Amino acid sequence: MRNIHLISASAGSGKTYSLTEKVFEAVKSGIAPERIMAVTFTNKAAAELKQRIRQRLVQSADGEAGDQVNDMREQAGSLADAYIGTVNSICARLLREFAFEAGDSPAIDIMPEQETARLFRLSVSHVIGRYYDRLSGPARRLGRDGSGSGYSKKPDWQDDVQDIVDLARANGLDQAAVKAMAADSFAGLKQHLGKRRKKLSNASLLKQVRQAID
Numbered sequence: 001m002r003n004i005h006l007i008s009a010s011a012g013s014g015k016t017y018s019l020t021e022k023v024f025e026a027v028k029s030g031i032a033p034e035r036i037m038a039v040t041f042t043n044k045a046a047a048e049l050k051q052r053i054r055q056r057l058v059q060s061a062d063g064e065a066g067d068q069v070n071d072m073r074e075q076a077g078s079l080a081d082a083y084i085g086t087v088n089s090i091c092a093r094l095l096r097e098f099a100f101e102a103g104d105s106p107a108i109d110i111m112p113e114q115e116t117a118r119l120f121r122l123s124v125s126h127v128i129g130r131y132y133d134r135l136s137g138p139a140r141r142l143g144r145d146g147s148g149s150g151y152s153k154k155p156d157w158q159d160d161v162q163d164i165v166d167l168a169r170a171n172g173l174d175q176a177a178v179k180a181m182a183a184d185s186f187a188g189l190k191q192h193l194g195k196r197r198k199k200l201s202n203a204s205l206l207k208q209v210r211q212a213i214d
Helices: 015-028 043-062 067-081 087-097 113-123 125-141 157-170 175-190 202-213
Strands: 037-040 083-086
Touching: 015 037, 015 043, 037 043, 037 087, 043 067, 043 083, 083 087, 113 125, 113 157, 125 157, 157 175
Parallel strands: 037 083
Antiparallel strands: none
């Protein structure tokens, strides 16, 4: 794809202003608003961006004469057709508008977070089931077995799996990268565990417990 501009900066640094000017210049050069796509992260930012662009076009029309005035105001009114919004809203709109071409239903809705978690569990249930017996014991000892209820409910290691997958996808990490990071994490953890003992007698264990209590 051509003519893609990415603006990445911290809050308050002028991203919305820069986007407003870029879209305004594009419309002023003759590009129809419906041929422009501007993506932000929040609905508030998207609404603010659209409003600023509309104001910029109207202000520009006040300084023009004749047909230019009507043209700028028409373009300001056509902003409703522009693809300006969040990633979710724009993708949902594209799926609705091109549903038949994609072979999908036009009845599109954003999936709630609770449903996302349920479907994730369903899709990886066979993998989690393969390791469940091996991990249930350590998870219980570490307090991450999901037991309890209400305020006393413990975290669940299966949620940790989903968090890791979500973070890997968000950061573009493939399977090899995740495995390498897991190895590095475990290597750092081993440094704090001390040497492994092949056998620990009851007497030695009792001695260490008493020392720990003291």
